[in-house]
Amino acid sequence: MYRMKIAIVRLSALGDIFQSMIVLQFIKKKFPTAQLHWIVDESFQDALDGSPHIDEIITIPLKKIKKTKSLRELFQAIQKLRQLTSYDYVFDLQGLIKSSIVTRLIPSKNRIGFDRNSIREKLASFFYTKNYYFPYHENVIRRYCYLFNQAFELNINDDAILKKDPFFKLRNTLIKERTVILVLGASFDSKIYPIEKYLSIAKKVDANFIAIWKSDKERIMAQRLANKSKNIIVSKRLNLRELKELISTASIVIGGDTGPTHLAWALNIPSITLFGSTSIERNCFQTNQNFALSSASKVNPYKIDKQDFSITQIMYTDIVKLIRKILD
Numbered sequence: 001m002y003r004m005k006i007a008i009v010r011l012s013a014l015g016d017i018f019q020s021m022i023v024l025q026f027i028k029k030k031f032p033t034a035q036l037h038w039i040v041d042e043s044f045q046d047a048l049d050g051s052p053h054i055d056e057i058i059t060i061p062l063k064k065i066k067k068t069k070s071l072r073e074l075f076q077a078i079q080k081l082r083q084l085t086s087y088d089y090v091f092d093l094q095g096l097i098k099s100s101i102v103t104r105l106i107p108s109k110n111r112i113g114f115d116r117n118s119i120r121e122k123l124a125s126f127f128y129t130k131n132y133y134f135p136y137h138e139n140v141i142r143r144y145c146y147l148f149n150q151a152f153e154l155n156i157n158d159d160a161i162l163k164k165d166p167f168f169k170l171r172n173t174l175i176k177e178r179t180v181i182l183v184l185g186a187s188f189d190s191k192i193y194p195i196e197k198y199l200s201i202a203k204k205v206d207a208n209f210i211a212i213w214k215s216d217k218e219r220i221m222a223q224r225l226a227n228k229s230k231n232i233i234v235s236k237r238l239n240l241r242e243l244k245e246l247i248s249t250a251s252i253v254i255g256g257d258t259g260p261t262h263l264a265w266a267l268n269i270p271s272i273t274l275f276g277s278t279s280i281e282r283n284c285f286q287t288n289q290n291f292a293l294s295s296a297s298k299v300n301p302y303k304i305d306k307q308d309f310s311i312t313q314i315m316y317t318d319i320v321k322l323i324r325k326i327l328d
Contacts, residue, residue, distance in 0.1 A: 039058045
């Protein structure tokens with residue numbers, strides 16, 4: 001029996017990968033025998049592990065190549081993509097020149113992405129055989145779903161998104177009572193909420209707080225919090241598998257517009273995502289358990305102002321109200 005083969009190109013970054021995985025379960029519902037392959041930068045491979053919908057993860061070391069500037073490794077990556085067996089469809093969910101070139105190198109007659117007026121790097125659209133318009137400033141979850149609705153008539157609507165299944169199957173998913181995870185880091189500093197306000201939250205809420213970190217700078221921040229509050233503990237350094245398992249057991253995840261908060265959304269775990277320099281309308285799909293708060297900044301999604309630290313203006317008392325709403 002013939003099985004349709006579909007490749008999805010989303011190379012990075014962590015939160016974007018988690019959000020773009022929304023399309024997988026709907027593809028499998030309509031085409032249960034389809035083979036779904038995902039092309040990703042090797043540094044983010046573990047972000048996809050545990051998905052029941054992905055049949056194969058194909059990695060390329062673009063981040064490593066950019067650092068080492070190795071022509072040998074670049075040619076090997078190109079050859080790897082060219083030697084893949086032909087796909088019925090290849091979708092570029094990133095819309096960058098690098099992702100569109102990767103899409104073009106994969107053997108297929110149908111390369112699908114957004115049109116030049118829907119992406120930040122307009123040249124990328126020339127590498128597709130079919131492209132669709134959906135405003136770049138609109139919500140990313142709706143953007144991803146729209147692309148597949150157009151290609152496959154999946155009819156994914158907001159109600160279907162709200163009723164989504166968790167994106168990963170994990171061994172331990174028993175929710176720990178009144179456990180709140182604080183995300184201390186982000187891809188750039190203006191997406192980080194001040195630890196002094198996290199401390200104020202911990203003093204106002206009867207719960208167990210776990211401060212998670214990635215860099216040494218964040219670990220020091222986490223230790224400062226733990227030193228000042230008896231109900232905050234510091235996590236160990238977590239790999240992506242451990243991060244998924246920890247978040248799957250949390251009562252709430254709180255942090256900026258970053259990977260762990262989007263992972264909570266992907267796992268149907270309650271969350272409070274905080275926005276300042278990035279767009280709440282574009283980067284957050286709120287549910288009856290996934291909430292968001294934003295500063296008053298007017299954000300240009302085409303050009304993020306990394307010097308906009310307005311996330312610090314979000315009142316910690318507003319976060320406390322949402323925590324109590326979720327816990328109670």
